[in-house]
Amino acid sequence: MKTVLITGTSKGIGLETALAFGRADYKVFATMRNPENATAFKQKIKDESLDIIISKMDVDSDASVHQCIDAILHEHSSIDVLVNNAGIERHGSVEELKMEDFKATMETNYFGVVRCIHSVLPEMRKNQKGCIINVASVAGHISSSPLGAYSASKFALEAVSEALAQEVKPFNIRVAIVEPGIINTQMANDIAVDDKSIYPHSKRFAGLFSASLQTPTSPTLVADKILEIAESMSWKLRHPVGPDAQPFLDWRKSMNDEKWVDWNAANDDDWYEVVENTFGLNARQDEQIIKL
Template sequence: MQWLITGCSSGLGLYLARRILSAGHKCIATSRNPGTTPDYVAEIERLGGIWLPLDVSSNNLEKAIQAITENYGFIDVLVNNAGFGDGGPLETYSLEAGRAMMETNFFGPLRLMKALIPSMRERKQGVIVNVSSAAFWAPHAGVGVYSASKFALEGLSESLSTELAPFGIRVIIAEPGEMRTKFVQADKVSHLTIPEAYKGTPAEAVLNFITQRDGRQDIDPARVAEAIVQHVAHPPNSDLTLRLPLGTESLTFLTARAENLSKLVDASASFAKSCDFPKDE
């Protein structure tokens, strides 16, 4: 299988490229500016992979993907991994920053899928892996726009999973919790200032917690990469086909959400049904 991964300059993308190649697959690793990580580029190429520049928010993304497929052939597995996160109370969060995040975290994956689905459909095979987040199960205060970008990606992925199933195309949503990577670094979010009104609120507590855990996160990105590659190459015969919780943190959030949804069903059943037309009308 030939894989195409976005966002390989660090973190999960880099671990995925390594694991894919060690498993004997072909890998096209991409990043916005390969020149900033020459050692990683050399490593992946030494292992037999290809590393190409690709900016998922650029105006020429579709042309770049067309050139890649023309030069290197069909893509069997697309991994939409490129993304970034920051935070702050919504009232002080700039619309420019929000649009930039949606362009990278949501519209980039959307455009890549739109570009590659036709060839997968024609060949009746393909796998799309969209890297979401445990934030889907627990959208905390202070990271609303980031959570919204992942909710959008999850909704699109769930719809596509049934839309594309008749053509033999699988969609997988990977949902890792906080991994021990450089995704969040205290020095990179030092510009985030909490307004006085939000001091002592959940928004401040969440942002402090996230930045203070840098380098001490519980989830191993190498093990996450292994789980994703195994899930793609050897799909399980179980209900674990669309969403892939990765790490105890993600599982904990999922469990709490499931319990809350069960309570909601019980509490709202009669009220919800009261909005229907009577059955005899």
């Protein structure tokens, strides 16, 4: 039986990924900070008779990561697939966002991944096989206010994943980066709420996310892609996921840096008009409320 360790499985993409692997007959080690709060998840595991073990692990802590993964490897000898999904989001302008928010985002989204890789990779290298899947984001290629801190962490994750792929391919270890667009998760719904910044970008992006979530994309789509990657023999590095992921990436590529900055610095009317003409989304929140 193949084994998979997945981080951040308390909700959203991580939870659905754990269920997808469990239904595909993997032995799943589903990790999270607070297993005591996973009552519904535990009931789902019981109802479907899935081979999923929930373990306590905080990716922000060296000791927690080492303790959890060492215990798993001691009992089960190997982890075939590592899915680094745990992540947090803090949004706000560079001026207004607190320093601790910048640090927290990088700690979980970047250093947390590196911690897990450090703990799992030696055994994979010894066994000459394995698959490491890092859940990044379209925001790992596109930096827009008010997601500067979040994008910074995902840009970093993309970079270290690309370097890792070069290092471990000779050991038959595959690395893949999953890049979701706007997915119906708590994180996306949090961004969809305007936090009343002194800059207009927060309200604009809240409207963009809110408009997108009116036709929501389920996190199961991302979970299915992660399972597909694990099951495949593909060495493809990057995998955009969701109906808007590749269009967002193509849109950014269509502009040079100066045009991108100019568009994001434009007045509200021009910004909203471009979003509507390009993606068919009315990001004006006042008009969304009227329609509802």
